[in-house]
Amino acid sequence: MCYSAQIWADYKKFTRQFGAILSVGEFTRIYWERREGGSPKIPKAIELAFTEPRDELEAQVKQMIDEAREAELGRIGARIAIQQEKIAEAEAALQKRVTKKSREIIRVANNRIDAEQAKADKLQRTEPAEDDDRIWPGDYTLVMVKEGDRKVVKPMRYQCRLPGWTLADEKAKPGTYNARRDSLRSVWKRLYGYNHGIMAATHFYERVARHDYEQRALADGERPKSMELEFTPQTGEPLYIPVLWYAWTDGVEELLSCAAITDNPEPEVAMTGHDRTIINIKPEHVDAWLNPDPKNLAAMDAILEDKRHPFYEHRIAA
Incomplete structure (x- = not known):
């Protein structure tokens, strides 16, 4: 699982790297919700990216x-x-x-x-601060999707509300911020091959049991304690994380939400005591990932299998 990550919170990074454009409607919708008293959890860095708008569309978002x-x-x-x-x-x-x-x-x-x-x-506050670009489950992140012939960046909640779900279903199963690769054809079958996106991150964080991290058994009477680890690609390159997303609505409320796909742990992650790692796909596969064919899931499987293995260095974060 990936319980937290530092993301690309400035959509212009997607523009420079992939030529993606801004989804003005989705940005203004979540800030309209906040203006009206709602409480979407939006990282500070996302709004700071609009401090000095460059065009009319960015100015519209900044106004909201x-x-x-x-x-x-x-x-x-x-x-x-x-x-x-x-x-x-x-x-x-x-x-x-x-x-x-x-x-x-x-x-x-x-x-x-x-x-x-x-x-x-x-x-x-108008100056950036540490962790302004960090997300946890329930927070909004930026996801690049394909609409027609254009790549578009949209804000989505990092915790997917699946098709047919109610709010009660979501509360009963709060772990849908991650999608296990081995459940893509079952739990996620209505999204896998249909609604694909990319979330970019620079670091990800996991919680592990201290005794697992120290590779030892619990002592007699010792209670398990957790610790937080920060993982960073040794290459310094961003992680291109494949996500599944869904535009949920009950006719009144609307919610764009997503889940990051995880796989069996990389060896260096497993050594720390954690049993999953988010998938980091190769840049050359991004276009194909964003254009899935539900009749050819084998091609999507191949993209996930051909993931990057940059070696994830870690440090104790907290």
Whole structure:
């Protein structure tokens, strides 16, 4: 599995590398959702890429980003005001009689104000920061797909809601941010050979058990502890990760979501105690991957089999 990754969050990298264009409609849709009070998890780096729009299309996306930010800042301000009122009431009560309850109200309210202010600071920040381009399941990522004769970059949630699923199905099976290669013809059969895309990343992260990483058995009475590892291709080249995606709708809500395809672990990844590795396809296979033929899945299988093996160096991330 790939539980986290640092992605290409600037769509212009796809333009330079593959000639892909921007899907304005999909970008404006997710920021419209945020403007209206929804909570799509969008990496900061995606919106920072539109700070200085180069054309009318990018300016349109930037306008929606700005509107969504201002709307959320307004909601944050309202929530802070509620907490400030609680503090004022509790402080007034303390003037009459000192109680543990009033002090606790003040403590909790101040913590909530600090949390809301941190959200506001992040929304208003204009300089990039570490992990701005990192995604986790449930976050949005950028995926390149083929529409007609053009490659198009769209924002998609990194956790696929499969055809026929309800929100309840998704909650019951939250692991669909990855698609196992050995289940492509079963669980993923309505997408494999039909809805293919590419997500580009520079690093990926996995959680492993510390005792597995240290290649030892648990000691008597020892409880398993997890640790986070960061993997980076030794070549320094980006990973071109094949994904399956789906445009889900129930007639009211719309959701573009995707899953990265994983395979048996590379040897150096297995040595760290992890049992899966995302597939990293060769650049020369990108066009064919984006133009699947459901009647020739063998060709898609061959692309996945002929993946890159750059050797993934690792370090302990946390």
